Amino acid sequence: MKVLVVGNGGREHALAWKLLQSQQIERVFCTPGNGGTATLERCENLPVAVDDFEGIAKLAQKENISLVIVGPEVPLSQGITDYLQAQGLMVFGPNKMGAQIEASKAWAKALMQEAGIPTAKAAVFTEIKAAKSYLKSQGVPIVVKADGLAAGKGVIVAQTIVEAEAALDAIFGGQFGSAGNFVVIEEFLLGQEVSVLALTDGLTIRPLLPAQDHKRIGEGDTGENTGGMGAYAPAPVATPGMMARLQTEVLEPAIAALRKKGIDYRGVLYAGLMVAPDGEFKVLEFNCRFGDPETQVILPLLDTPLEELILACVQQRLGDMPPIAWKNGASATVVAASGGYPGDYTNGKVITGLQESETADTKVFHAGTKLQGLEVVSDGGRVLNVTAIGEDFKQALDRAYAGIAKVQFEGMYYRRDIGYRVLS
Ligand SMILES: Nc1ncnc2c1ncn2[C@@H]1O[C@H](COP(=O)(O)OP(=O)(O)O)[C@@H](O)[C@H]1O
Ligand SMILES: [Mg+2]
Known part of the structure; x- marks a missing residue:
């Protein structure tokens, strides 16, 4: 095939x-x-x-x-x-109808509310004056979200009213294009984030192993948001008990709500979750596709052939499949980014050490690279994902870091603390 x-x-x-x-x-x-x-x-x-x-x-x-x-x-x-x-x-x-679950935060929020899916309390505005007065009534911290796809830049977690108002000015001022037609203002949730990607054929939905991304550019989760600087799976913050509740309280209701709207959703439904210190969880957002870099740590642990699962989704027979099989152990990936990312950076840097960094357990997934003659050169902000599996998190992370240490390109940057939560 x-x-x-x-x-x-x-x-x-x-x-x-x-x-x-x-x-x-x-x-x-x-x-x-x-x-x-x-x-x-x-x-x-x-x-x-x-x-x-x-x-x-x-x-x-x-x-x-x-x-x-x-x-x-x-x-x-x-x-x-x-x-x-x-x-x-x-x-x-x-x-296209189904993809709205990611492409419109207002649409997704309404779907969650209709389906009774646990999510942050929120209100949707189309007009700045009403949005600002709602802000004042809610206080800070508060979260302001532009409605459409904004490549991870449309969400502002505001610590002050001034910051929140500036976010509204930017969004309604058209800084996010058509994503500025609606704005979602929602309650700030405290906790740890985790991504659960689930496969669905529109009737049945099955989660993959939970993964945790590291979205900020800086160590200790500081600095600007990025597309993701590293990840690991299976994320222990999503306990078996939580995964069971997620199935009946989030995944199944989401698919049922989509079906009720006449949407035949076959693909990945990705739930971005916030897990509070007491273990309660809420949905921050849904995405309509595989996560990046979560996919890079989930797939190395998958034992069931991927195409069998994907075909079962497309042909609507996921319910007939045996349970998804996984390898034991853990997986981790560290992202090598271009110097300056997520701000300005220069492409075209020659990358060396790629072959030397790979072993039976360590694989380099390319992100922003391209082949130029016989050389691989950088071609994006996030350049490579050095990924390893191991018996436990420490081994997987040690291997990923040993691999990335062999890779070089001018200006290369990576976080040294990926997985700190599972190592301490
Ligand atoms: N209600 C919330 N409380 C706290 N942090 C939030 C909240 N909503 C979003 N965030 C933070 O903002 C990030 C981006 O928000 P998200 O809804 O995932 O949008 P997107 O991925 O489209 O930028 C989240 O990963 C999370 O760190
Ligand atoms: Mg997100």
Whole structure:
């Protein structure tokens, strides 16, 4: 079987790598892919942009692709699934209606409220005056969210009213484009975040191992938000008891609520959760796709062939599948970023030590890289994810750090404290 993976991040490299471990997978194409998928055996990059639906459909037909897996949220929210399905292709990833669960925070909040899913108390505004007076009535800290996809930059956790008002001015002032038509103001929740990615065929929903990301650029979770600087799985903060409750209080009600709206959701439903010190949890957001970098730590532990699970979702027979099988132990990834990220940075830095850093247990997933002649060069803010498995967190993290120490490029930056919560 031939599979097409849409996207060019570490997530897509990990998906292609995992798929190719199965004898059932003849070939993987990536549109557009990165330096990692370019050098992966039986994998080929094709220079088609993720929003060129017609180009992707033509390519899929020409190459006899059986299954398209969509990585990023942007094409999903633009209706790539609807388009490709109309061309007769089998697609893993929700349709445009379903992708609203990520693309509109106001829509997602309403769905959670209708379904009785535990989430932060919130109000939605379309008008700045009402939003500001609500702010004052609530006090700080408070969280202000632009409505649409804002690449992780649309959420402001404000410690003062001045900061919260500035956030509203920026959002209503159009700084986030159409994401500024609505704003969600919500209660600040204290605790530890955890990501639970679940696979669904629209009827059945099954969680993958919980993972914990590290979103801030600086050690000790300080500084600006990023796309994610490292992760590990399985995150112990999501206890078995919590995972059981999550199934009946979050995942199943979410799918039922989507079905009630006539949405046939087949793909990943990713719940971003805040777990309070007392163990109570609430949903911060839903995403409509695999997480990045969570996928990079979840897939190395997956024992069930990935394509079997994905096909079961697409063909709506996930309920007939045996339980998902996992390897024992733990997995960790450390992100190497370009100097200056998440601010300005320079691409095109030659990367060395990639082969030396890999072992039987350590794998480098490329994110922002590209192949330039025979060299791999940086081509994005988050450049590489050095990922390792081990018997426990300490071994997985030690291996990931031993691997990243062998990689070099000018200006390379990485956090030295990934996994600090599970090591102490
Ligand atoms: N209600 C909240 N209380 C505390 N922190 C929050 C809250 N909502 C969001 N955050 C913080 O902001 C980050 C981004 O918010 P999120 O809703 O996940 O949006 P996005 O991922 O689209 O930027 C979260 O990972 C979390 O750290
Ligand atoms: Mg988030």
